[in-house]
Amino acid sequence: MQNQVPTNIITGFLGVGKTTAILNLLKAKSDDENWAVLVNEFGEVGIDGAMMAEGGALIKEVPGGCMCCTAGVPMSVGINALLRQKPDRLIIEPTGLGHPKQVMKTLTSEQYENYIDLKATIALVDPRNLSDDRYLSNANFNDQLGVADVIIGNKIDQCSAEDIDVFNDWVTDQEPAKIFHKLVKNGALPLEILDIERRLATERSGTNHQQELHDHSDLEPVFELPPEKPFIRRENQGQGYFSCGWIVGAEHKFDFEQLFSMFSDLQAERVKAVVNTDKGCFAFNVANRVVSVNQMSLEGYESRIEVIDTELLPWEQLETILLRLCGLA
Structure with a gap:
């Protein structure tokens, strides 16, 4: 380079x-x-x-x-x-x-x-x-x-x-x-x-002196949906926040109106999603209880939903609702 x-x-x-x-x-x-x-x-x-x-x-x-x-x-x-x-x-x-x-x-x-x-x-x-x-x-x-x-x-x-x-x-x-x-x-x-040039040079960390771009190919791969499962859930927590995310197979379409209503009512700090619905693929963004929606051209892409909050929410209950909205329950 x-x-x-x-x-x-x-x-x-x-x-x-x-x-x-x-x-x-x-x-x-x-x-x-x-x-x-x-x-x-x-x-x-x-x-x-x-x-x-x-x-x-x-x-x-x-x-x-x-x-x-x-x-x-x-x-x-x-x-x-x-x-x-x-x-x-x-x-x-x-x-x-x-x-x-x-x-x-x-x-x-x-x-x-x-x-x-x-x-x-x-x-x-x-x-x-x-x-x-x-x-x-x-x-x-x-x-x-x-x-x-x-x-x-x-x-x-x-x-x-x-x-x-x-x-x-x-x-x-x-x-x-x-x-x-x-x-x-x-x-x-x-x-x-x-x-714009940065104001001050940041001090070098001094902990890594590699001169080549190494692969580290043995690291765990990014979280993905296994082919034999219709959906999968993964949780995370740290720094006073809790998150729960779902990936749902592209063949399952959510009811747009009901999903929008659920996101509007959900008491959570942050919600992000890219979802296949009966009206097409949409990106949902929820912050400060305001839901914004943008249409995407990603039909065939797995639906992904992430909820983040300062409180541990009832993930099982939320999952039951989500599965019902896409015909999995």
Whole structure:
């Protein structure tokens, strides 16, 4: 590899709109550029990768928690696989519960100094969360905003004038000052912010001095649906959050109206899904009790549903409802 790949970390807490923002960037990029995206999710079933499948990028998923844990091996495996395909740009989306400092350390270590040109780290924030103690007291929330060079206040169409004032005051008070900030809606990031240079070089981790891109092919594969099973469930927990995910065979179609109603009524912090329904394939996104839906052209793809909350929910009861909505119960 002759040239370093321009790379950005796009971070932000659960439900802030990272995936939508990346999809917008993929739509805005030049058609002759080949981009790669490494997606990390707290849940086990890999929803974001499915949502990005239509964006024309090379996608690699690291589900099941923070990818920088376990000595950073899952992250390195994903990055290496993407770099071998020689992309023009690499975007890394850590889980909303991840540790951005550790991701930055890995990307600036000797292992990647010949391969990656780390640009500005971009953090998305919902301005409403800057007045909510549940977020302000969360270490990951503060770390994500603290290490970012660029701050994007997203979802301003859902914010009050007071929320906007709080965001502007917060950005003004940051020391050192952020390089760039902007208020947007629907994750409409300006494409040019990807080329902003990062403010400070991150200290090398000093723990990995590999000079080659190794395979680590003996690692456990990404969670998948076995061919003999109509569905499968996987749970995860950590950092005060619980998740449960389901993968359902593509031959089983959900009732769209009933599924939408269930997601609207579900008392959970976060719900993400890409689902085959009787009306076609749709991506569902639930944050702050608001359900957004986008049609996808992924018929034949397995349905994937992930629910995340700070409380341990009755997964068995929820599973019974989901199976009934797709004719499996």
